[in-house]
């Protein structure tokens with residue numbers, strides 16, 4: 001029997017900062033509206049020609065995580081890459097990381113679970129390590145949203161929220177069964193698939209069909225979101241799945257040392273914080289600086305919290321996410 005633990009963390013965001021003021025110059029929005037509704041002040045966007053892609057950002061985060069874990073590239077047994085914005089339609093970005101890191105024929109798998117992607121990936125890594133099959137797994141969450149957003153007033157309800165960036169964790173074998181990843185809890189509800197989705201291009205609507213329709217009003221290739229429905233479901237599901245994880249491990253909310261919620265909206269995080277009676281020291285939010293980086297958001301926030309010394313050995317750390325699918329999940333860790 002083995003346990004698994006996070007042995008190293010890293011993050012990478014592009015240098016280019018896009019403030020709310022910058023956005024208000026190109027679409028009908030304002031700094032006040034964005035801060036009041038979402039808490040976001042700025043986000044990072046890849047700049048054309050700066051060399052960043054979903055895979056390369058993941059690699060930069062991964063290099064830091066591997067260094068901190070003290071492992072060499074040839075010790076990585078599996079790459080799990082969570083993203084909704086892979087470099088190509090296919091293959092996934094995991095294989096690009098294998099090539100960029102030059103890990104000969106290491107298996108690589110993409111996880112397509114949007115904002116819950118990192119939780120699903122951590123859960124998958126945990127099972128491979130606990131079964132004894134693999135010792136060190138590189139788990140990456142990375143997104144390049146900016147190039148695919150509708151940056152006009154028409155897309156303002158979505159475009160102001162999302163940012164680019166990547167986070168990575170090395171999940172390693174832990175012999176001490178009282179420490180490490182205790183459990184993960186995953187859910188989905190596909191009836192809401194189209195409430196937060198990017199519909200085209202897809203096998204329902206291939207590129208030739210889009211070109212043939214020659215419709216300048218076609219917005220099916222931009223992400224669409226039923227913001228209020230997402231918000232209502234998010235606050236309920238976040239709370240449920242955190243409680244499920246705590247109960248499973250005989251823990252109570254006051255035993256949470258650090259909650260890392262997926263950075264969807266500061267108001268959602270604050271609702272959950274209040275619901276569990278957590279102080280400012282028991283939750284880490286950074287959506288103010290990076291916006292919603294989807295699969296990147298939890299590993300970026302976790303890395304930042306750890307770097308700032310907010311997570312100590314023995315702490316109960318809770319990760320929780322909700323997003324497109326709908327999918328949601330939590331992971332409970334004794335650090």
Ligand SMILES: CC(C)(COP(=O)(O)OP(=O)(O)OC[C@H]1O[C@@H](n2cnc3c(N)ncnc32)[C@H](O)[C@@H]1OP(=O)(O)O)[C@@H](O)C(=O)NCCC(=O)NCCS
Pocket residue numbers: 028029030033034037038115156157158160196225226227228230231234264265268292322323324
């Ligand atoms: C998207 C979200 C911030 C919108 O906030 P909201 O309070 O629900 O606002 P609404 O969508 O009801 O829109 C209210 C008004 O603001 C306008 N608006 C939308 N985006 C705007 C923007 N960027 N700037 C200014 N006004 C905007 C709308 O057009 C609407 O105007 P109207 O009343 O004249 O029709 C909010 O619904 C949300 O955060 N939802 C969850 C999103 C989320 O977490 N997504 C990620 C999932 S992981």
